[in-house]
Amino acid sequence: MAHIVIAGSGFAGLTAAMKLKRQLRHTEHHITVVARDAIFVYRPSLVLVAFGKKSPQSITFDLRTIYRRTRIQFVEATISSIDPEAKTLMTPEGPLPYDKLIVALGEKLAYEEVPGMREYGYNVCTPEGALALKDALGRYQGGPAVVGWAQNVQTGGPAFEVALELEEWIKQHKLNGTIEFVDPLPSLWAPAGPEATEFLTKIFAERHISRRGPVQIKEVKADRVILTNGDELPSVLTVVTPPFRGEDAQKSLAGNNPRDWLETGKDMQSVRYPDIYVAGSSVAFEGPKQGHTAMLQAETAAYNLSQDVLESGKPHRLYDHEMSCVLDLGMGEGLFVRRSLWSQDHQEFKVGRQWPLAKAALAYTFVHTPVFKKWGLSMPK
Numbered sequence: 001m002a003h004i005v006i007a008g009s010g011f012a013g014l015t016a017a018m019k020l021k022r023q024l025r026h027t028e029h030h031i032t033v034v035a036r037d038a039i040f041v042y043r044p045s046l047v048l049v050a051f052g053k054k055s056p057q058s059i060t061f062d063l064r065t066i067y068r069r070t071r072i073q074f075v076e077a078t079i080s081s082i083d084p085e086a087k088t089l090m091t092p093e094g095p096l097p098y099d100k101l102i103v104a105l106g107e108k109l110a111y112e113e114v115p116g117m118r119e120y121g122y123n124v125c126t127p128e129g130a131l132a133l134k135d136a137l138g139r140y141q142g143g144p145a146v147v148g149w150a151q152n153v154q155t156g157g158p159a160f161e162v163a164l165e166l167e168e169w170i171k172q173h174k175l176n177g178t179i180e181f182v183d184p185l186p187s188l189w190a191p192a193g194p195e196a197t198e199f200l201t202k203i204f205a206e207r208h209i210s211r212r213g214p215v216q217i218k219e220v221k222a223d224r225v226i227l228t229n230g231d232e233l234p235s236v237l238t239v240v241t242p243p244f245r246g247e248d249a250q251k252s253l254a255g256n257n258p259r260d261w262l263e264t265g266k267d268m269q270s271v272r273y274p275d276i277y278v279a280g281s282s283v284a285f286e287g288p289k290q291g292h293t294a295m296l297q298a299e300t301a302a303y304n305l306s307q308d309v310l311e312s313g314k315p316h317r318l319y320d321h322e323m324s325c326v327l328d329l330g331m332g333e334g335l336f337v338r339r340s341l342w343s344q345d346h347q348e349f350k351v352g353r354q355w356p357l358a359k360a361a362l363a364y365t366f367v368h369t370p371v372f373k374k375w376g377l378s379m380p381k
């Protein structure tokens with residue numbers, strides 16, 4: 001009997017747990033999920049929390065109920081480190097040994113890399129961050145705002161939605177405000193392809209959001225954002241996603257990766273430790289880090305790991321990196337992009353009023369339906 005531990009229970013960890021449970025049904029293998037928080041946050045809805053359109057409670061659910069129903073052991077604990085030689089996770093409750101491990105710890109927000117970002121900047125990466133922005137919006141009386149993301153961020157979509165929501169907020173509240181958008185990519189939303197870049201550039205122009213980029217952020221002050229090229233942008237409201245890096249707990253597995261991401265093959269197996277698979281933001285792949293990609297990677301990791309413990313001899317499945325995203329443009333309009341990043345399999349770009357509805361339906365289903373979770377959270381495919 002193998003003891004399989006899943007570290008983290010976000011999009012990747014939860015999907016891996018559900019898929020593994022099904023693949024290993026009728027076997028003796030034991031699955032334990034360890035996560036810092038017993039509450040799952042549906043992060044794509046955090047922008048709506050910041051703009052007062054949803055409460056934090058309405059975008060969360062209790063993981064303990066899900067794991068109890070599916071008979072998966074759940075441990076609420078912070079992992080301080082992972083010892084790949086001793087095959088043990090360290091937690092305040094003591095060491096937890098594993099035979100096989102899936103690392104799904106998400107990303108760490110590296111505030112320390114941009115002075116002033118924690119003190120003077122807002123972001124929508126966490127419920128606390130979204131609520132702090134909501135408070136700040138209540139105090140915002142107009143004036144220059146800077147929105148965007150810093151260097152080394154691999155999730156850009158939320159910043160676009162913040163910029164578009166803020167533009168609507170300024171209009172609705174009849175404020176005299178301007179929005180400057182900053183990001184480090186060669187063109188606006190480059191990973192989504194030229195059609196998306198052109199479309200979003202047009203939308204930004206119509207809504208008077210001006211883009212500065214590619215730029216990196218050197219420092220955030222109470223009244224301005226200082227860029228690495230020396231430019232200073234006046235700002236009374238700064239909403240910028242901080243740089244991402246791998247969680248501290250996975251450092252011991254990261255080898256020489258400069259940002260502590262974990263390197264894997266396309267089968268999601270660690271290149272250094274064959275008993276370890278990795279999924280979600282923890283992985284060292286270039287390009288967007290999304291809930292969507294996290295779930296696809298977790299599915300691949302769970303399948304391959306289950307074949308290893310079952311000694312089936314079947315070949316590993318390979319993950320195909322892709323982004324899939326609905327951008328809520330406001331006023332009932334939305335934009336859908338699905339794009340394979342390593343192949344030409346999917347190259348879709350669609351605009352229409354059905355997309356915000358589809359996005360809202362997925363958010364509701366994800367949070368509120370236990371059956372959807374039990375059957376492996378398969379819908380976003």
Ligand SMILES: Cc1cc2nc3c(=O)[nH]c(=O)nc-3n(C[C@H](O)[C@H](O)[C@H](O)COP(=O)(O)OP(=O)(O)OC[C@H]3O[C@@H](n4cnc5c(N)ncnc54)[C@H](O)[C@@H]3O)c2cc1C
Binds near residue numbers: 047
């Ligand atoms: C505002 C916003 C909007 C977004 N919109 C979209 C969208 O529309 N579509 C999309 O596909 N993606 C979207 N994303 C991106 C998506 O939310 C992330 O890519 C996704 O959460 C990554 O999943 P993950 O499982 O790798 O990590 P996470 O979801 O961050 O989960 C990490 C897990 O690890 C646990 N953990 C971390 N450290 C420790 C530790 N030391 N010990 C124990 N447990 C630990 C956490 O508690 C959590 O359970 C959005 C993100 C944000 C912030």
